[in-house]
Amino acid sequence: MKKLINALDDVVKEQLEGMAVAHPDLLKVNYEPKYVCRADAPVAGKVAVISGGGSGHEPMHGGFVGMGMLAGACPGEVFTSPTPDQMYECAKAVDGGAGVLMLVKNYTGDVLNFETAAELAHADGIKVQSILIDDDVAVKDSLYTAGRRGVGTTVLVEKIVGAAAEAGYDLDQCADLARKANMYGRSMGMAITSCTVPAAGKPTFDLPDNEIEIGIGIHGEPGQKRMPMASADEITTMMVNEIITDAAYTRVVREWDREEGTWIEKQLTDKPFAPGDEFIVFVNSMGGTPVAELYAVYRKVAQILEEKGYKIARNLIGPYITSLEMQGMSITLLKADEEILKLWDAPVNTPGLRWGV
Amino acid sequence: MKKLINALDDVVKEQLEGMAVAHPDLLKVNYEPKYVCRADAPVAGKVAVISGGGSGHEPMHGGFVGMGMLAGACPGEVFTSPTPDQMYECAKAVDGGAGVLMLVKNYTGDVLNFETAAELAHADGIKVQSILIDDDVAVKDSLYTAGRRGVGTTVLVEKIVGAAAEAGYDLDQCADLARKANMYGRSMGMAITSCTVPAAGKPTFDLPDNEIEIGIGIHGEPGQKRMPMASADEITTMMVNEIITDAAYTRVVREWDREEGTWIEKQLTDKPFAPGDEFIVFVNSMGGTPVAELYAVYRKVAQILEEKGYKIARNLIGPYITSLEMQGMSITLLKADEEILKLWDAPVNTPGLRWGV
Numbered sequence: 226m227k228k229l230i231n232a233l234d235d236v237v238k239e240q241l242e243g244m245a246v247a248h249p250d251l252l253k254v255n256y257e258p259k260y261v262c263r264a265d266a267p268v269a270g271k272v273a274v275i276s277g278g279g280s281g282h283e284p285m286h287g288g289f290v291g292m293g294m295l296a297g298a299c300p301g302e303v304f305t306s307p308t309p310d311q312m313y314e315c316a317k318a319v320d321g322g323a324g325v326l327m328l329v330k331n332y333t334g335d336v337l338n339f340e341t342a343a344e345l346a347h348a349d350g351i352k353v354q355s356i357l358i359d360d361d362v363a364v365k366d367s368l369y370t371a372g373r374r375g376v377g378t379t380v381l382v383e384k385i386v387g388a389a390a391e392a393g394y395d396l397d398q399c400a401d402l403a404r405k406a407n408m409y410g411r412s413m414g415m416a417i418t419s420c421t422v423p424a425a426g427k428p429t430f431d432l433p434d435n436e437i438e439i440g441i442g443i444h445g446e447p448g449q450k451r452m453p454m455a456s457a458d459e460i461t462t463m464m465v466n467e468i469i470t471d472a473a474y475t476r477v478v479r480e481w482d483r484e485e486g487t488w489i490e491k492q493l494t495d496k497p498f499a500p501g502d503e504f505i506v507f508v509n510s511m512g513g514t515p516v517a518e519l520y521a522v523y524r525k526v527a528q529i530l531e532e533k534g535y536k537i538a539r540n541l542i543g544p545y546i547t548s549l550e551m552q553g554m555s556i557t558l559l560k561a562d563e564e565i566l567k568l569w570d571a572p573v574n575t576p577g578l579r580w581g582v
Numbered sequence: 583m584k585k586l587i588n589a590l591d592d593v594v595k596e597q598l599e600g601m602a603v604a605h606p607d608l609l610k611v612n613y614e615p616k617y618v619c620r621a622d623a624p625v626a627g628k629v630a631v632i633s634g635g636g637s638g639h640e641p642m643h644g645g646f647v648g649m650g651m652l653a654g655a656c657p658g659e660v661f662t663s664p665t666p667d668q669m670y671e672c673a674k675a676v677d678g679g680a681g682v683l684m685l686v687k688n689y690t691g692d693v694l695n696f697e698t699a700a701e702l703a704h705a706d707g708i709k710v711q712s713i714l715i716d717d718d719v720a721v722k723d724s725l726y727t728a729g730r731r732g733v734g735t736t737v738l739v740e741k742i743v744g745a746a747a748e749a750g751y752d753l754d755q756c757a758d759l760a761r762k763a764n765m766y767g768r769s770m771g772m773a774i775t776s777c778t779v780p781a782a783g784k785p786t787f788d789l790p791d792n793e794i795e796i797g798i799g800i801h802g803e804p805g806q807k808r809m810p811m812a813s814a815d816e817i818t819t820m821m822v823n824e825i826i827t828d829a830a831y832t833r834v835v836r837e838w839d840r841e842e843g844t845w846i847e848k849q850l851t852d853k854p855f856a857p858g859d860e861f862i863v864f865v866n867s868m869g870g871t872p873v874a875e876l877y878a879v880y881r882k883v884a885q886i887l888e889e890k891g892y893k894i895a896r897n898l899i900g901p902y903i904t905s906l907e908m909q910g911m912s913i914t915l916l917k918a919d920e921e922i923l924k925l926w927d928a929p930v931n932t933p934g935l936r937w938g939v
Contacts, residue, residue, distance in 0.1 A: 281872075518585060518597070
């Protein structure tokens with residue numbers, strides 16, 4: 226295994242040390258337990274949006290901490306859920322009195338640990354709410370997930386809801402917006418190569434020299450199918466078609482009831498996309514695929530959407546939710562309404578996304 | 583070979599098509615011959631800074647076209663110099679009457695072709711000037727180069743001189759600044775893996791599973807030495823020490839004499855770095871190395887510089903001058919004075935670098 230790391234036990238800590246010394250104007254890092262929060266946290270009177278998950282997907286989540294996006298992020302070990310105390314301590318550090326919204330990617334460990342953290346924070350009198358991100362149309366139920374996995378839409382929701390919090394939305398409004406934006410988002414990924422988790426020391430899976438995996442998860446979890454290498458246009462067409470023809474999807478989510486102090490189950494069904502819909506289009510590198518190849522993919526996405534009567538309002542192209550050095554890409558389409566576009570365009574100042582400042 | 587491409591002949595064209603459809607607000611693309619220029623080019627009364635080189639280093643250069651950075655960029659085929667007619671047509675398209683400054687990385691093909699283009703543009707009455715970037719301390723003379731190669735400093739000079747042009751510097755002032763910034767910059771790279779040029783279909787070089795190459799060029803040209811894989815700290819220490827102890831370097835450059843309409847040779851000697859110097863520190867991914875690993879490297883760079891009495895004024899961390907999907911990184915230190923920092927901080931709006939807008 227060849228990586229730019231030192232001792233295996235220090236991988237995440239040293240990456241955080243680098244972020245802390247590189248961006249003291251944007252963020253600060255706590256090491257026991259590990260979390261990243263805005264340099265100016267807590268921000269009085271504003272909802273604090275936090276997220277977290279296993280490391281190895283950078284810049285998500287720690288690279289999205291800063292003005293207009295996340296108030297805090299909790300990095301687990303590589304591809305391993307953070308612990309409840311990380312999320313709980315992070316929530317306490319960022320709460321400015323208006324409450325904490327937790328954006329939770331749908332992986333069983335993340336979900337359970339964020340639930341425990343929410344209960345602990347609630348017991349301390351912190352207003353909490355928790356919204357699940359589950360946008361991956363490739364598979365239902367997977368190695369670490371019941372239901373759909375949370376993938377590319379997470380980045381977009383973090384930007385949109387972070388902007389809403391900055392604009393003064395209250396906790397319920399932020400939660401409503403996050404729920405809506407998640408239901409508006411659909412994603413699918415593919416892998417050209419595997420990646421190597423440092424602690425494992427060998428590739429997560431084997432992929433022959435002439436094969437790719439369609440529907441891969443961001444931890445290298447199995448996707449839909451393996452197939453021979455195909456052209457960028459063929460792969461893109463297959464993925465975009467699957468995303469835009471995806472039927473209504475019903476999920477049961479657990480959301481915190483602050484008045485009752487308990488979890489309630491909600492059944493939520495999204496709407497399929499329909500011609501005329503306008504999207505934020507996000508073409509993402511799994512890490513090792515160069516941005517130039519993403520542009521070839523984006524070109525085809527744009528062609529297909531135009532042919533089928535969809536519009537592109539905004540785009541994001543680059544490595545934003547990665548799987549270490551895995552080669553491959555994912556495509557996310559998020560239906561955009563006026564509210565979402567206004568929040569997307571709002572200023573953001575984080576290591577990973579920056580504009581307007 | 584597994585890449586997100588279609589026909590080999592269309593690789594660069596389709597990447598440009600993707601950029602054109604993704605960023606019509608920032609840039610426009612010409613296909614015959616190929617160049618990218620600002621959407622609002624030509625900008626009357628302002629110097630137009632252009633660059634170019636082989637494709638495969640994205641976002642450099644096309645991804646740096648836009649307000650506050652490059653007015654135009656000429657992409658060759660992958661790792662192949664663009665042709666003089668690309669540079670000449672680009673220069674004509676972006677000249678707003680104040681002249682065109684060509685930033686040329688020191689590779690023999692680039693140098694010769696930009697010289698021809700400068701002569702053609704001059705014959706058309708366009709004021710031109712051309713500045714060489716040669717900042718790689720790893721090797722003197724290499725596979726495609728006489729003297730030092732142009733690497734990471736290029737990105738920083740494009741930003742700094744682009745801001746100067748935006749601020750109204752005239753052509754001579756822009757050229758003086760570019761010459762100074764190049765002499766203030768020193769870089770070194772290393773590779774963990776090779777990359778694969780699409781047209782070649784196989785890795786550019788073989789690197790055993792337990793070896794790395796120190797001093798690699800951005801086309802995979804041989805560096806200083808191969809050595810067993812080492813820790814991030816060991817590698818970083820070796821590279822930073824080499825950069826900061828680099829002696830004064832004398833190069834002979836050819837610059838255009840507009841009055842005589844001919845090339846004149848100038849001997850330029852830079853100054854070694856000295857404690858107390860303040861830097862823009864640029865830790866760059868060769869493409870396939872994830873940003874999280876770059877932060878571990880940055881942490882060590884910062885430690886070493888602090889120990890040795892240097893200061894870090896600004897930083898840039900990410901994949902900005904890449905070698906396709908090569909894993910590895912480069913470190914650039916650019917001595918920053920007040921003028922350079924002011925221009926670094928100025929607004930920029932390109933696909934690859936954006937702030938202040």
